[in-house]
Amino acid sequence: MTDKMLKFVELDQQTPPKRQVKKRLEDFKEIYDEFIHSKAKEQSSRCSQCGVPFCQIHCPLNNNIPDWLKLAAEGRLQEASELAHSTNNMPEVCGRICPQDRLCEGNCVIEQSGHGTVTIGSVEKYITDNAWDKGWIKPIKITNEINRSVGIIGAGPAGLACAEELRKNRYKVTIYDRYDRPGGLLIYGIPNFKLEKFVVERRTKLLKEGGIKFEQNFEVGRNLSLGELKEKHDALLIATGVYKPREVNLSGHNLKNIFPAMQFLTASNRKGLGDKVEDFDNGQLNAYKKNVVVVGGGDTAMDCVRTAIRQNAKSVKCLYRRDKENMPGSAREVYNAEEEGVEFIWLSNPKKFIGSEKIKSVLAEKIKLGDADSSGRKKPVSIPNSEFEIKADMVIKALGFDPENLPKLFGDPNLNISKWGTIKINLKSMETSIPGIFAAGDIVRGASLVVWAIRDGRDAASSILKYLESKKINRTKAA
Numbered sequence: 001m002t003d004k005m006l007k008f009v010e011l012d013q014q015t016p017p018k019r020q021v022k023k024r025l026e027d028f029k030e031i032y033d034e035f036i037h038s039k040a041k042e043q044s045s046r047c048s049q050c051g052v053p054f055c056q057i058h059c060p061l062n063n064n065i066p067d068w069l070k071l072a073a074e075g076r077l078q079e080a081s082e083l084a085h086s087t088n089n090m091p092e093v094c095g096r097i098c099p100q101d102r103l104c105e106g107n108c109v110i111e112q113s114g115h116g117t118v119t120i121g122s123v124e125k126y127i128t129d130n131a132w133d134k135g136w137i138k139p140i141k142i143t144n145e146i147n148r149s150v151g152i153i154g155a156g157p158a159g160l161a162c163a164e165e166l167r168k169n170r171y172k173v174t175i176y177d178r179y180d181r182p183g184g185l186l187i188y189g190i191p192n193f194k195l196e197k198f199v200v201e202r203r204t205k206l207l208k209e210g211g212i213k214f215e216q217n218f219e220v221g222r223n224l225s226l227g228e229l230k231e232k233h234d235a236l237l238i239a240t241g242v243y244k245p246r247e248v249n250l251s252g253h254n255l256k257n258i259f260p261a262m263q264f265l266t267a268s269n270r271k272g273l274g275d276k277v278e279d280f281d282n283g284q285l286n287a288y289k290k291n292v293v294v295v296g297g298g299d300t301a302m303d304c305v306r307t308a309i310r311q312n313a314k315s316v317k318c319l320y321r322r323d324k325e326n327m328p329g330s331a332r333e334v335y336n337a338e339e340e341g342v343e344f345i346w347l348s349n350p351k352k353f354i355g356s357e358k359i360k361s362v363l364a365e366k367i368k369l370g371d372a373d374s375s376g377r378k379k380p381v382s383i384p385n386s387e388f389e390i391k392a393d394m395v396i397k398a399l400g401f402d403p404e405n406l407p408k409l410f411g412d413p414n415l416n417i418s419k420w421g422t423i424k425i426n427l428k429s430m431e432t433s434i435p436g437i438f439a440a441g442d443i444v445r446g447a448s449l450v451v452w453a454i455r456d457g458r459d460a461a462s463s464i465l466k467y468l469e470s471k472k473i474n475r476t477k478a479a
């Protein structure tokens with residue numbers, strides 16, 4: 001970490017108790033190592049080139065990690081970047097936000113032998129950022145465009161990866177997205193301090209320059225039904241993600257200043273992108289000088305608590321019903337949040353939201369972990385008469401997301417969904433119950449990871465290519 005990033009200032013004494021709260025200068029703009037060349041080289045050289053690359057096996061994209069580490073160690077950075085791009089459409093994004101401790105790095109043989117993992121994600125980021133800086137990353141060039149088109153619904157990582165693979169194969173591609181900017185959760189969900197927006201924007205710009213069309217502010221179900229869109233294309237991909245927030249239906253849940261996580265994070269991301277956000281500017285969605293309580297223990301909850309800290313909240317508390325060891329969020333994120341002054345109240349559940357018009361406090365109860373349920377996780381059980389009150393000016397609900405009702409939204413009851421609302425696909429072909437319509441990403445898996453969305457997008461592209469070739473459709477429907 002650079003000296004600049006390591007400079008800390010103490011916050012005033014009114015901020016959360018016990019822990020000595022530290023706040024990075026420059027509005028916490030950066031959390032990453034500025035991975036200078038020598039450090040990348042040093043880390044790459046640490047790879048033992050072991051015979052069984054567990055890191056590669058545990059990377060959802062099966063990235064050829066040992067080989068690009070070797071190339072980076074030898075200073076052959078352009079080749080390293082080309083190799084990284086051969087399996088991944090956004091290596092610089094994954095290098096920044098993959099939970100490496102659960103994937104590649106957690107399975108590094110050097111880590112397993114107790115000597116600390118090779119920092120694979122940082123090297124991946126370094127290799128790709130360097131390639132961008134050097135101008136080695138170029139838009140796709142098509143000489144002989146095929147007269148067939150694919151429509152993609154959703155400009156998140158699954159849709160973008162699929163679009164790029166299809167375009168490389170000379171097909172016409174149009175991406176439809178209901179937001180004003182492409183990127184999906186990379187733009188409006190994940191905060192800027194984890195993934196800087198320019199990193200996403202330069203990728204989508206490159207795709208546009210490669211001839212992929214983007215139709216923003218276009219919502220399937222509102223602008224056109226699924227069937228109407230299918231009429232315009234030879235095949236479709238649904239990659240719409242999951243956006244329905246899980247509710248906390250407790251007494252007082254309608255009080256003012258209780259927000260779903262995405263509303264809070266989107267406002268903050270829009271502000272960062274320079275948009276005018278009335279509800280942020282009038283203070284409603286701004287945590288400044290507020291006592292903030294975040295309910296939930298996943299990565300979205302961690303993004304909320306860390307965003308609130310950066311907005312200079314008076315205090316930030318995270319209520320989670322299990323203990324630290326059983327938290328779904330990445331250990332690294334919890335560590336970062338604790339470092340920054342977030343107070344975790346483990347083994348606690350909200351019971352009631354208290355206030356007259358606005359939220360004033362949360363009544364919570366203590367929890368103990370009981371027997372394991374069918375998934376093997378210990379069940380949280382309430383401890384009688386253990387209630388306690390937490391002062392709150394703002395509550396953020398971060399309990400996860402479910403799929404929207406797509407057959408209804410898209411106006412197509414023939415689209416089969418699972419009991420969880422995710423789209424059912426043929427696992428081999430990724431085709432939905434409607435011929436010629438495929439699906440990928442969170443809308444199939446449920447809330448997951450960017451790296452899995454990219455993997456699904458790439459797999460879907462392979463299946464769509466096979467489908468188009470087998471159908472020998474030789475006309476273009478798209479405008």
Ligand SMILES: Cc1cc2nc3c(=O)[nH]c(=O)nc-3n(C[C@H](O)[C@H](O)[C@H](O)COP(=O)(O)OP(=O)(O)OC[C@H]3O[C@@H](n4cnc5c(N)ncnc54)[C@H](O)[C@@H]3O)c2cc1C
Nearest residue numbers: 154156157158178184185220240241441442448449450453
């Ligand atoms: C707050 C937060 C933080 C996260 N942090 C991480 C992290 O650190 N690391 C990580 O790996 N993963 C993280 N994730 C998960 C990751 O962002 C998702 O798994 C990934 O973005 C899923 O990609 P996707 O393409 O399937 O969907 P999305 O990224 O959700 O994109 C779907 C797109 O479809 C569009 N859309 C939806 N409905 C319609 C419609 N009817 N018509 C047109 N367009 C539509 C949406 O506007 C959106 O742009 C995080 C998620 C959240 C919510």
Ligand code: SF4
Nearest residue numbers: 059094098103104121
């Ligand atoms: S894509 Fe993710 S899991 Fe794979 S090597 Fe990169 S950081 Fe590791």
